[in-house]
Amino acid sequence: MTKRVGKKTSRAERRARRPHEILEAAFEEFAAKGYAATRVEDVATRLGITKGTVYLYFPTKDVLFQEMFRHASTSSADRPTAIGGLRGSCAERIRALLLIAYENTANDRKTRELLRLSVAEGARLPEMVDCRHELFIAPTLAALTALVEEGVKSGELRRDTAAETPDVLASLIFQVAVWLLMFADRKPIDGKALMEAHIELVMSGLLQRSEQMV
């Protein structure tokens, strides 16, 4: 007869979930309107709660934003772990790595919006942007560098491959992400097809002639 009957989320559970919920709501609001244009009340309303409750968990709007950014960043942090498990030739592994990076970045709404916030609010919070660099961008570029070096050493890839190669390999991911951020659905693109074409083009430039013949 009590309220709790049939209720899967007990008060305690709900309470435990609150900070998480709030951070998710904050992500949506901040991503859509930017820091300054978002009101704390917007975040609360999105959850059906009130401003005051938000302040119960986060002392200021600024802290809320930073926690949100950190939370959104780490919530997708486990994905790159797949990198270690790649198998096949260097070319195959580079291709696989780029596709994973594409899926995790340009093709992932959350990551894309974090990129938007990094560009928009970056001046306010350089540490956060740098943090994201350490966690995601640098490791991916490092992995690409390692793979290219391995390929060169093994003779699979051209010997004259430049140090700038990893950035070049990853560049289309940024383009697709920025395109989606700027044009949303107004100018649709087939990111996956672009990515395939990109990979084919750059790989054909990377591979030794003999390999290309195959």
Next chain:
Amino acid sequence: MTKRVGKKTSRAERRARRPHEILEAAFEEFAAKGYAATRVEDVATRLGITKGTVYLYFPTKDVLFQEMFRHASTSSADRPTAIGGLRGSCAERIRALLLIAYENTANDRKTRELLRLSVAEGARLPEMVDCRHELFIAPTLAALTALVEEGVKSGELRRDTAAETPDVLASLIFQVAVWLLMFADRKPIDGKALMEAHIELVMSGLLQRSEQMV
């Protein structure tokens, strides 16, 4: 020896220059802080005038922003005209075109900051972003497409999927631009070198094998 002697800015001149000055100052402020976080007074102070004066020329902050965006966009509008005058083989012209686009986009602070604003405030003003697309991005991509098609037709370039996707050729420009917007001087990159490496890589993928031998 009258006051006017040596006075370069008469009242009329000043009056004529004011809108331009204000738009320039607005560009700096909005680019640095975003729309919502910029105060009209910030713009005025940057010029050593008061906010009332800004309102003498622009009726609202919103109009000021839009005029600033339009002004900043068109003030760099003449550069792409160089495209028509390109000479040489298709490969040479593609290379030249990409370098011009790089100079005008990733390497131009004004254009880069407009990209920032497009990403940050795009949701508020899709028409502006689309307008920039019509004026700059679409023409450049169209020129790339035309050059690639010409090269394919003449046998200079390979026919492959990349040939149909000029986005792939321009992708590094976006990467450099976004990198600079996110990391400024904290993680410097040699954009020019990246661009050269990018061009070499994609061109080696585009060219017929025989040409590559050269």
Next chain:
Amino acid sequence: MTKRVGKKTSRAERRARRPHEILEAAFEEFAAKGYAATRVEDVATRLGITKGTVYLYFPTKDVLFQEMFRHASTSSADRPTAIGGLRGSCAERIRALLLIAYENTANDRKTRELLRLSVAEGARLPEMVDCRHELFIAPTLAALTALVEEGVKSGELRRDTAAETPDVLASLIFQVAVWLLMFADRKPIDGKALMEAHIELVMSGLLQRSEQMV
């Protein structure tokens, strides 16, 4: 002995009373200074609250004014109901009706100030003024017309009574009201005495000679 003991205004009560309080304060301020010269903060200060609180209940100054006008109008709306209960000869009822109208209009500060606002801000809000006409002025004039017609039919009043008679009967009410609005206490008048004299004069003109003899 807790705080609540003796505390008449709980939060809920206060909340429920606030709109009313604010409208009353707004009435005083707007009546005293007019729309444009009244600051929202003036209204708040009168209540010992801050302007932010006023905006919690009314979205704009304009809405506050309109709600205030409507509220002040309707808060005195029940009085005319007394009309139906009049008894006596037509002359007696006309006299009674005019005295009631006088009490409710010229002699009622609230109604007088609404007249001031109608005259002062009428150009901005014709609908409000017209609304007051429908609710108060028209019914009173209609009642007067009905009484005069009845009196003519029964022979109590002169047959040649003009259609303009009701306005003439009510005219002194306007004069007294306007006088008080213009001169306040600087040139006091005895409104009641004027009203008595007015009624006596016009009734003596309305009544059949025979009746006057009485």
Next chain:
Amino acid sequence: MTKRVGKKTSRAERRARRPHEILEAAFEEFAAKGYAATRVEDVATRLGITKGTVYLYFPTKDVLFQEMFRHASTSSADRPTAIGGLRGSCAERIRALLLIAYENTANDRKTRELLRLSVAEGARLPEMVDCRHELFIAPTLAALTALVEEGVKSGELRRDTAAETPDVLASLIFQVAVWLLMFADRKPIDGKALMEAHIELVMSGLLQRSEQMV
């Protein structure tokens, strides 16, 4: 060949007329929008001149308003002089006087708007309102009182309480004026007809029975 050819208003004439012009324009603007809501620039624009010019002739907006009020008041000051020239019986002269007062007050736009300003801004400027009282209202009421007293003395009029309250005789003038101020053209009235009916009614109450028979 000079500009002045064919120009009837020389610079000097124009200059001499300026203050007058400005006061007229100020009257229109203040009457239409009230003191606080009228901008000095509105007044200037109405004349096709600029704010600065207004300040050449009037030091502050407040002074402009007061001068305007005084000017508008005195520009109609000569009309009541007709009173002295009235001829005929007391009844005839009272009737004529009331009609003149009606024409000069309720039926005269300028006077009506001054009444509006007196009601609207009266709290700010009691002296002005009192001044108008001395100049127009009091003399008219005094003339009425004198006429009634003369009539009573000569036996032409009844002695009753109304005889001592000329306000009663003039009341309809206020009603018509206020009506026009509140309803403008939205609820038209025939002021002249109302006035005639009013005069007839009050005179029939004032006159001795014997006279009425005539």
Next chain:
DNA sequence: GATGAATGAGTTTTCATTCAT
């Protein structure tokens, strides 16, 4: 814990007034 009324500092916008030209 949760609420939401209240605050007050901050921002946009207006406009009376000044003054160099």
Next chain:
DNA sequence: GATGAATGAAAACTCATTCAT
């Protein structure tokens, strides 16, 4: 005399933050 650019004080309105209930 006229102008109109510039000022800055003031007013409408917003919103992060607090706190009594």
